[in-house]
Amino acid sequence: MASEKDNKPADREVDKISGTETTGHVWDGIRELDSPMPRWWLWTFYATVVFAIGYVIAYPAIPLVTNATTGLLGYSTRGEVAKQIARAKQAQSGLLEQISAKTLQDIRKDPELFQFAVAGGASAFRVNCVPCHGSGAQGGGIYPNLNDDDWLWGGSLDAIHTTLKHGIRFTADENTRTSEMPAFGRDEILESTEINDTAEFVLKLSNQEHNAEAAARGATVYADNCAACHGDAGQGDPEQGAPNLADAIWFYGGSKAELVAQISAPKLGMMPGWQNRLDEDTLKQLSIYVHSLGGGE
Numbered sequence: 444m445a446s447e448k449d450n451k452p453a454d455r456e457v458d459k460i461s462g463t464e465t466t467g468h469v470w471d472g473i474r475e476l477d478s479p480m481p482r483w484w485l486w487t488f489y490a491t492v493v494f495a496i497g498y499v500i501a502y503p504a505i506p507l508v509t510n511a512t513t514g515l516l517g518y519s520t521r522g523e524v525a526k527q528i529a530r531a532k533q534a535q536s537g538l539l540e541q542i543s544a545k546t547l548q549d550i551r552k553d554p555e556l557f558q559f560a561v562a563g564g565a566s567a568f569r570v571n572c573v574p575c576h577g578s579g580a581q582g583g584g585i586y587p588n589l590n591d592d593d594w595l596w597g598g599s600l601d602a603i604h605t606t607l608k609h610g611i612r613f614t615a616d617e618n619t620r621t622s623e624m625p626a627f628g629r630d631e632i633l634e635s636t637e638i639n640d641t642a643e644f645v646l647k648l649s650n651q652e653h654n655a656e657a658a659a660r661g662a663t664v665y666a667d668n669c670a671a672c673h674g675d676a677g678q679g680d681p682e683q684g685a686p687n688l689a690d691a692i693w694f695y696g697g698s699k700a701e702l703v704a705q706i707s708a709p710k711l712g713m714m715p716g717w718q719n720r721l722d723e724d725t726l727k728q729l730s731i732y733v734h735s736l737g738g739g740e
């Protein structure tokens with residue numbers, strides 16, 4: 444083990460083999476040469492110093508309280524992004540201008556515009572509609588599936604556009620789509636036996652197992668109270684947002700108990716209108732997109 448004495452600096456002397464002066468440090472008898480830094484290393488080091496000074500002058504570098512020094516070139520990553528967005532906007536503007544100038548039907552017919560609108564609509568859908576209608580627009584529960592050709596309020600381009608613009612039972616918009624199915628049980632419009640019979644008749648309409656006698660009685664109640672909205676054969680009426688009752692697609696459930704519940708005290712869906720949140724070009728693209736999902740009329 445090295446004694447304390449060995450580690451003390453000895454006198455500087457010239458190493459006989461390399462001809463270089465030593466630093467005078469000795470560890471376990473090994474002496475340290477005082478070799479100069481290699482030239483290339485020094486010059487690289489000086490170059491980085493010069494670069495750093497230049498960088499600090501030209502670019503934002505020194506953090507201050509709220510901001511950093513701006514630098515002579517006025518560069519900022521945020522500014523670059525803004526420029527890129529501006530360039531992208533410009534590249535799109537030809538198409539966007541056409542979207543705002545043309546009718547939905549004309550956009551639908553023009554393959555390039557159609558493709559552009561579907562892409563734009565799909566991305567607006569991801570941001571605004573997915574939380575309720577699902578990522579594939581498949582809906583679920585009280586949220587309608589937008590892929591099928593079962594429409595509450597109509598599946599034409601214009602019908603979809605109106606639904607989006609003004610919403611459904613959206614009280615903040617006076618042009619909103621609205622229709623109220625009466626609460627036949629809660630408001631004592633029908634007796635509970637009549638409600639039961641009507642539910643049996645709806646089971647029959649939708650080709651489910653039912654009690655034939657009750658359904659026959661229910662047919663009369665249905666004709667008097669329900670056909671005005673849901674149609675004589677239960678085909679529904681998009682003017683009134685009344686769903687088709689003769690198919691297997693249910694919003695609130697097609698079992699006997701669920702039908703009785705809906706007739707007694709109906710659930711009524713609500714969707715906000717989008718005209719104050721999305722601009723008209725986006726609404727048009729969304730309409731084209733939703734229409735393109737497969738169920739467009």
Ligand code: HEC
Pocket residue numbers: 595622623624625627641642645664665668669670671672673683684685686688692693694695696697702705706709710711712713
């Ligand atoms: C004023 C129009 C109107 C009348 C009258 C009316 N309904 Fe409705 N009904 C609607 C609307 C609108 C909806 C959809 C509610 C929604 O969108 O949330 C609906 C929904 C339903 C549903 C739910 C369908 C589903 O997919 O889950 C059933 C079942 C139903 N009605 C049955 C009846 C029966 C039976 C009667 C007659 C006793 C009746 N309705 C009378 C407008 C009406």
Ligand code: HEC
Pocket residue numbers: 568571572573574575576585586587589593594595596597603606607611684711712713714715717729733
């Ligand atoms: C807060 C939840 C919610 C959001 C967000 C939402 N919707 Fe809806 N949407 C609904 C509900 C609920 C209905 C059914 C209303 C009813 O019962 O009539 C509906 C109905 C619709 C309909 C009518 C379907 C038909 O059968 O006629 C369309 C089209 C539609 N939504 C598209 C959209 C688009 C596009 C967006 C995004 C811009 C969107 N929705 C965002 C809840 C929502």
